Amino acid sequence: GAVVSQHPSRVICKSGTSVKIECRSLDFQATTMFWYRQFPKQSLMLMATSNEGSKATYEQGVEKDKFLINHASLTLSTLTVTSAHPEDSSFYICSAIPGALYGYTFGSGTRLTVV
Amino acid sequence: AQTVTQSQPEMSVQEAETVTLSCTYDTSESDYYLFWYKQPPSRQMILVIRQEAYKQQNATENRFSVNFQKAAKSFSLKISDSQLGDAAMYFCAYQGGGATNKLIFGTGTLLAVQP
Numbered sequence: 217g218a219v220v221s222q223h224p225s226r227v228i229c230k231s232g233t234s235v236k237i238e239c240r241s242l243d244f245q246a247t248t249m250f251w252y253r254q255f256p257k258q259s260l261m262l263m264a265t266s267n268e269g270s271k272a273t274y275e276q277g278v279e280k281d282k283f284l285i286n287h288a289s290l291t292l293s294t295l296t297v298t299s300a301h302p303e304d305s306s307f308y309i310c311s312a313i314p315g316a317l318y319g320y321t322f323g324s325g326t327r328l329t330v331v
Numbered sequence: 332a333q334t335v336t337q338s339q340p341e342m343s344v345q346e347a348e349t350v351t352l353s354c355t356y357d358t359s360e361s362d363y364y365l366f367w368y369k370q371p372p373s374r375q376m377i378l379v380i381r382q383e384a385y386k387q388q389n390a391t392e393n394r395f396s397v398n399f400q401k402a403a404k405s406f407s408l409k410i411s412d413s414q415l416g417d418a419a420m421y422f423c424a425y426q427g428g429g430a431t432n433k434l435i436f437g438t439g440t441l442l443a444v445q446p
Contacts, residue, residue, distance in 0.1 A: 244383075258439075259436045259437065260422070262433055296394070
């Protein structure tokens with residue numbers, strides 16, 4: 217089946233540093249990937265849509281300079297949280313669509329803690 | 332804009348019994364997809380069931396079935412013969428008709444299964 221691999225699963229960083237999260241489609245090509253943020257006991261909030269070879273589309277209220285998205289190949293999208301602060305601590309999840317007959321496939325998520 | 336509403340923050344069911352989770356949505360589109368996703372404590376998002384709006388027949392996947400009422404914009408999930416492993420957060424989600432349209436989630440229903 218279609219698999220989306222996300223790394224790291226957990227990361228702790230110091231305030232002011234940057235953290236990169238990777239999302240890979242392992243057995244299919246993904247021209248579009250999605251990045252979500254999830255706070256404890258809440259739903260998934262779409263942050264941005266990542267498009268291979270072009271700029272990402274950010275949802276309203278999401279700072280594009282803080283959450284840098286790069287989709288340089290058909291199998292890899294990265295989310296970089298720049299100058300992280302404690303309020304950026306959250307669970308980040310990526311997803312992609314393997315094909316028209318499939319639902320979205322999700323990565324296993326990254327728990328980011330900024331101290 | 333499309334919205335998805337889950338009015339039951341928490342539900343509980345006895346093992347082997349049946350439970351129904353509610354979901355309503357609002358859209359002006361005629362072509363769209365609806366999903367139920369399960370998020371266990373591991374936080375991995377798992378596709379439970381998918382429904383195409385143009386199909387009148389309700390989708391079923393083993394013990395999981397939906398009651399899709401297009402005119403009422405209702406999309407409930409029925410879990411039969413509930414098992415302990417069904418305990419999780421369940422999210423109803425909407426996707427517009429385009430192949431790469433973003434997924435819009437409801438607020439979720441936390442399902443507890445009592446032994």
